[in-house]
Amino acid sequence: AEARPRVWVSQPLFADIVGRLREHFDVDDTAQVTQHGSAAIAAALAGSDGALVTLNDPIGAAEVAGAGRLRAIANVGVGYNNLDVPALSRAGIVVTNTPDVLTETTADFGFALMMAAARRITEGERWLREGQWRQWSFETLLGGDLHGSTLAILGMGRIGQGIARRAAGFDMRVLYHNRSRLPEGIERDCRAQYVDFDSLLVQADHLVLVLPYSPQVHHLVNAAALAKMKPTATLTNVARGGLVDEDALADALSAGRLAAAGLDVFEGEPAVNPRLLALRNVVLTPHIASASLATRRAMVSLAVDNLIAALGFGPDAGRPPTPVNAGQLKR
Numbered sequence: 001a002e003a004r005p006r007v008w009v010s011q012p013l014f015a016d017i018v019g020r021l022r023e024h025f026d027v028d029d030t031a032q033v034t035q036h037g038s039a040a041i042a043a044a045l046a047g048s049d050g051a052l053v054t055l056n057d058p059i060g061a062a063e064v065a066g067a068g069r070l071r072a073i074a075n076v077g078v079g080y081n082n083l084d085v086p087a088l089s090r091a092g093i094v095v096t097n098t099p100d101v102l103t104e105t106t107a108d109f110g111f112a113l114m115m116a117a118a119r120r121i122t123e124g125e126r127w128l129r130e131g132q133w134r135q136w137s138f139e140t141l142l143g144g145d146l147h148g149s150t151l152a153i154l155g156m157g158r159i160g161q162g163i164a165r166r167a168a169g170f171d172m173r174v175l176y177h178n179r180s181r182l183p184e185g186i187e188r189d190c191r192a193q194y195v196d197f198d199s200l201l202v203q204a205d206h207l208v209l210v211l212p213y214s215p216q217v218h219h220l221v222n223a224a225a226l227a228k229m230k231p232t233a234t235l236t237n238v239a240r241g242g243l244v245d246e247d248a249l250a251d252a253l254s255a256g257r258l259a260a261a262g263l264d265v266f267e268g269e270p271a272v273n274p275r276l277l278a279l280r281n282v283v284l285t286p287h288i289a290s291a292s293l294a295t296r297r298a299m300v301s302l303a304v305d306n307l308i309a310a311l312g313f314g315p316d317a318g319r320p321p322t323p324v325n326a327g328q329l330k331r
C-alpha cells in the first residue's frame, strides 16, 4: 500500500480534534508548547506533507527549503503574519487560516478589554487586593464613560464589525477607518461612519485596533498618532503588538497624554515591554482574545478540516474551506 501522508502538529491542540487527522495521515503530535526555533521547524517540516501550526511558528522560505513533500500548512488563527505567504506560495504550499469561527468571541473580548481599561477595573482590583481600600473617597479611581462616547475602530473586518454591533447596545457613536470603505449596507448594520485615519485618532474616546498586521502597518500607532488623540482617550489592541510603538505608548500613558490602554498582544510576546508592566493604567492580557473553550476548539476543528481537504482527502478534497493563498500557488 502507498505510504500515508505525514502531518506535523506543532503543539498540543485538543487531542480529540487533532485525532481526526489519523483517519488519513500519520500524525506526529508529540511536540510540546515551546517557541520552536527555525532549525527545529525546518527539521519537523522536512519529512512532512502537511502541518498544523500556530502563531508560535514563523515559517518562510528558510523553514521549507528542505521540505520537498510539504503541500499544506493549516494555521490555527485568523492572523497569519507568522507565515511568509508569498514564499510559501512560490514553494507550492497551500496556506489556510481560521476566520469566522473566532469573530464573536474576539469581539466580546475586545469590548471587555476596552471596558476594563476605561473603567479601571483591573487597576481597582489591584488597589483593593493591595489593601489600599482603607478609606474610600468620592474621587477614587475615576474612569471614562462608554455610553455616549465615540468608539473608533481601526480595521473594519469581521471582528471590527462585531465590536461595532456591540457598541450599539452601549449607546456609543461608532467611527471606523479601513483600507477601503465598506458598502453602505454594512455601515448601516454596524451604525458606523467612515472617517480618515487622522479624524479617527482625533475624535476617538476609545480606539480599538483590529486590523491584520503586515510590515506596511508596523507601528501605525506611533508617537505622532498618539499625539493626535485626546488625553482622556483609551487604546485597546486585540490585533498584533507590532501595530503599536510600545515605547511611545508608555510615554503617552505615563505623561497623562492618554488615559489608559488595554493590550492583549505585544510586539515581543511572550515578553512584555517592562515599561508597560510598570504602568497602572494598562490592562495586560496574554493573547487570549479568542480563548473561549468553544472557539479555540472550533479553530482547531476548522484547521483540521482545512488540512484534510488541502491534502486531497475528505468531502472537500482539494477545496479547503478557508484558504489564504488560493490562486497564488505556483506549482
Ligand code: 8YV
Pocket: 053, 054, 055, 056, 075, 076, 077, 078, 079, 080, 102, 287, 289, 290
Ligand atoms: C490565536 C490570533 O490564538 O487568530 C488569531 O489571529 O491571534 C489568535 O486567535 C493565535 O493566532 C493562535 O495561532
